[in-house]
Amino acid sequence: MEIRGTGIGQGVAVGPVVRMAAPLPEPVDRPSHLDPEREAERARASMSVVAAELADRGAKAGGAAQDVLEAQAMMAEDPSLIDEVTKLLATGKTAERAVYEAFAAYRDLLAGMGGYMGERAADLDDISQRVIAHLQKLPAPGVPNPGYPFVLVARDLAPADTAMLDLDQVLGLVTVDGGPTSHTAILAREKSIVAVVGATDAASLADGDIVVVDAANDLVIARPSDAQVADAEARIAERAAMEAAPVTPGALADGTPVPLLANLGSADAAAEAVRLGAEGVGLFRTEFLFLDANTAPSVREQQEHYTRLLTAFPGRKVVVRVLDAGADKPLSFLNDAPEDNPALGLRGIRALRHSEVILREQLTALAAADAATDAELWVMAPMVATVDETRYFTTLARELGIKVAGVMVETPSAALIADRILGACDFASIGTNDLTQYTMAADRLLGTVANLQDSWHPAVLRLIGEVGAAGAELGKPVGICGEAAADPLLAVVLVGLGATSLSMSPSALADVRASLARYTLGDAKAIAESALAADGAAEAKQAARRAAESAPTASGTTVS
Incomplete structure (x- = not known):
């Protein structure tokens, strides 16, 4: 029996099912004998x-x-x-x-x-x-411990349990509820747990059932055949060999370099990113320094943290995004005024321009950290929509000592005039999450339109291609730092559209590196053209998969 869900990562696991214990019963509604x-x-x-x-x-x-x-x-x-x-x-x-x-x-x-x-x-x-x-003085709900390796099946898994899973015992994870942005999915991705979430029919699985958890194909196979188990075990061995192999720089089969970088939210995660093969940082989110604070951190506080980050990547590129507040991240000292539609309001570079002292202090701290280390610091502004905003940011950044200043392309307007945007800065980095949201007019926080939040859509891909073409014409780097870069097949498409580097969650680096190594630049461009010619997101992914399977350099490979 095949059960469909949403796979997290590209892994596969085989093992017996152990189900999470049922939750505590609903407390009886009775009068208390206490005051x-x-x-x-x-x-x-x-x-x-x-x-x-x-x-x-x-x-x-x-x-x-x-x-x-x-x-x-x-x-x-x-x-x-x-x-x-x-x-x-x-x-x-x-x-x-x-x-x-x-x-x-x-x-x-x-x-x-x-x-x-x-x-x-x-x-x-x-x-x-x-x-x-x-x-009630009862044990807290938690993950079972049967004493042997197992596939955990649950209605959903709490963050406290996901964070502390014993990966020597839990072979894979299947949840009935949840989606790709649930905390279960986020933590499973970070910990490289083989997982399929939102698998509604997994509720029918029983303790002891043997299953194949195929995250790469969004699939759980219940009671698999011997051939299906053998195929899964061969893929597990292949992935283990790939992960054990020496880490090499990201590149296509013809040697075209594609640096693979990490998306980070704290300097604390730098060492693990390097261990997993990050060649640098493609997106360092600085919001964590500002959130839950009544005032902006001092220049000195910021400088200390940026210095720690840059020190972890000597001689390597580190791209830092200045404060991206607004929308779902309002700050009391920057932009806490109520807005009917904050995703389209005072956010990103707009909010920073409105409160320039915060931007000046952040750029000053970054320049000081850069001077104290030997990493290659690049700094970019979020939510840029116009050439004027681009010039404003790059002028101010250079005035305050930033050597390389760029912008994030997250709005269709920036993509459509990418030649002029890139003419006014040093590089662009495409944030595919927001670019998809604004292109499809689909709020990324709204479940009712979640089906439109797919970076495979040809409209989104076409805009990415516009930026890639502008970068190639002007000789300016164009990176990708949204979740799309973590999809191994979509990563090939993005390179075919002109992306010169890819940044992602560190746990996705190995899969993307292996995927890129299967195709030449010519293959990548042909696969991208196949996706662009489709009518919708699902059709684009299918077309890309067919083109990838028929690519001359991909013979004998399995496209996930």
């Missing part, structure tokens, strides 16, 4: 303990897991949730029931929003379960 004040003390104490436990798990896990779990810890003690629990306790409910109802109401609110916010709803379920378990 509301005593119940409130119980509720607050348990919420505090759970918050501390989540923060501790995050500190041990590090990386993106730490960010996710610290956010969960904040949820566990959210003042609005505590207020709602208190209101419910005043009606005579038990702490267990009040916590259940308060979290459930907020969960339903997020679920109704869909998209990114909808996928945060599962996080609230996990926190609620943990608080209730503590109140």
